[in-house]
Amino acid sequence: MALPVAVDGMGGDRAPDAIVAGARDALNAGHDVVLVGDPDRMGDTGNVPVMAALEVIEMHEDPGRAVRLKKDSSLIRAAEAVRDGHASAMVSAGNTGAAMGAALFRFGRIKGVARPAIATVIPVPGSTPTVLADSGANAECSAAWLVQFAQMGAVFSRVRLGVERPRVGLLSIGEEPGKGNSLAKEAFALLHDGAAGPGVDFIGNVEGRDVMSDAADVVVTDGFTGNVVLKTLEGSMKFAMGAVVNALRSPGVDKSASDAILATLLPLAAELDPETYGGAVLLGVDGVCVISHGSSSARAIVNAIGVADRAVADGLVSQLAAAVAPAG
Amino acid sequence: MALPVAVDGMGGDRAPDAIVAGARDALNAGHDVVLVGDPDRMGDTGNVPVMAALEVIEMHEDPGRAVRLKKDSSLIRAAEAVRDGHASAMVSAGNTGAAMGAALFRFGRIKGVARPAIATVIPVPGSTPTVLADSGANAECSAAWLVQFAQMGAVFSRVRLGVERPRVGLLSIGEEPGKGNSLAKEAFALLHDGAAGPGVDFIGNVEGRDVMSDAADVVVTDGFTGNVVLKTLEGSMKFAMGAVVNALRSPGVDKSASDAILATLLPLAAELDPETYGGAVLLGVDGVCVISHGSSSARAIVNAIGVADRAVADGLVSQLAAAVAPAG
Helix, strand or coil: CCCCEEEECCCCCCCCHHHHHHHHHHHHCCCCEEEEECHHHHCCCCCCCEEECCECCCCCCCHHHHHHHCCCEHHHHHHHHHHCCCCCEEEECCCHHHHHHHHHHHHCECCCCCCCEEEEEECCCCCCCEEEECCCCCCCCCHHHHHHHHHHHHHHHHHHHCCCCCEEEEECCCCCCCCCCHHHHHHHHHHHCCCCCCCCEEEEEECHHHCCCCCCCEEECCHHHHHHHHHHHHHHHHHHHHHHHHHHCCCCCCHHHHHHHHHHHHHHHHHHCHHHHCCEEEECECCEEEECCCCCCHHHHHHHHHHHHHHHHCCHHHHHHHHHCCCC | CCCCEEEECCCCCCCCHHHHHHHHHHHHCCCCEEEEECHHHHCCCCCCCEEECCECCCCCCCHHHHHHHCCCEHHHHHHHHHHCCCCCEEEECCCHHHHHHHHHHHHCECCCCCCCEEEEEECCCCCCCEEEECCCCCCCCCHHHHHHHHHHHHHHHHHHHCCCCCEEEEECCCCCCCCCCHHHHHHHHHHHCCCCCCCCEEEEEECHHHCCCCCCCEEECCHHHHHHHHHHHHHHHHHHHHHHHHHHCCCCCCHHHHHHHHHHHHHHHHHHCHHHHCCEEEECECCEEEECCCCCCHHHHHHHHHHHHHHHHCCHHHHHHHHHCCCC
16 A cells, blocks of 8 residues: 655645645645644645644754654654654655754664755756755765765656766866865865766766756755755846846836747746755655755645655665665 | 056956957056056057066966966066056956966965955846855855955945945855854854954845845855855856747747847846956955956956956055954
8 A cells, every 4th residue: 555645734934724735736636645733723634634743843943952842743743654654755845954853863864874965956947957965954064975965866866857877066166176175175086086886977076057057967065055056046046037027027018029928938937946846855864855945835745745756656765775885 | 647457468268359459448448557468469459558478377277386387477477567566456357266376475465364355246136236255265264264254345345336334144054143064153153243343234144045135235155155156146147048038039929029128138137247347356465456257358358447446546455454454
């Protein structure tokens, strides 16, 4: 019997309403789901079953403390449902640090993984998306961890995006091997020497401008830099979209013409929308944990549930385990 | 008598032609300039005088080695012209690391400055641009250096952009004080405790999405993260522009309508063009050094010369010196 995806009904800026709506839509679309949260606050969940959890970890709570103290929170209960074999995967749009903590402490790590990393899918219109890892789990990293992020990122690109032989780049500030801070230089040396094994096609350093291009399939960096890149991209894309819409609405522009142009831009806007890719995945924990954007709508939750279901079906966790296992 | 701006005629992807053309245009626009480089290779410089320097530091040469060995290079000679009182400032579109090295070793540092930082002006249409410092001079930084970048960045925002009381943010991965890597946390503590002095209005942590917004006037970070942000912004803006132009050219769109829309977008595109702001400034060296984009056109060089002239006229260096001087 297939297990349902456990959805944190209380996490996210638009929780519980948007989350409940997303879970209902996902059920209608054929996904097996269960909502975890406070039944009184979640309201009518339609045919989606509920797993009661009466505490809520708020968006800006200290993650470490919250995970330790709120044992009856929707996040902890969702993680426990996976651990205890009642759910196949967890999805949350809530406090990212707490979601990571819940998954890490309840699932445990995959054998051999030093630190889990968040893998985010960055849309590259006209080309395969780029996987950015780590995009925020570890503010401070060692070079050896980056080698594992390369291994796990390559598996994720293959499994999630169908890239047969992902090209893995190391984010730095120049293409030459000698460029970068000490972490980047040390990681370059390890990756260049083949420390990531034959599964990683290391193409050398890449730069910020390459993240949203076809230059690499996987971009590896520490979680501080990765998160800054992600937020910078979000900000600049939001800005660019706003500028274009303003231009189309300006007085000199004919309505039918602006409609025609909008029609050509809409598929692009949809592809760039962070909601389309359905959330980031925490790689390296011994289970599937999908972390959706804090501002997730019902549609984002449906997509995140889809990502979770496919990760389970594709055996993502066992493929990651095989990739990080020491040779021999 | 006013001194000319020394322009490195041999540095940049489009050197010497675009640089010579820019220097000639700047002269015609009333700037006092001198071209430094190989007279044979620079060709006709019109009325722009030439200071001979027969070596060239190539774009991808190792900066440290090049600065040490190529004593008759255009970059070194330009820096020496400033040091020896033959020029007021230097401008180069060449090897960034070598330009920094030439300025640092020939000018020396402003008394009290631990490390110079590159300050880049990030356009924010509809609002004052954001100063990003350090955007690439120091791949590895200490928290105390970041405090100085805050002091120098605030002076630069005031002098260069006319912001009376610049709001200074620290780039991190969350607004809360506890967020970030150890460098960001340590710098936060120092800035929060007023280590930068009364000239810095510290507004706390900012995120990647705030760089291109009105959230802060100055964004302080280490040169690795800053350079990644800069390149990420460049890449995403280039991508967005390309997407819009494609949409306007698509078959369903009427030519007169797309022309009207382009007309409304052109001022924005001009404002976003990195050439408009005329290059980054190396803050903390005892002289004015403007570093223009490697792909600089003649127009970029004219703007960079304008930035150099204004920095000299406004006494930027002495204002920086006053800002970093220990109180007492």
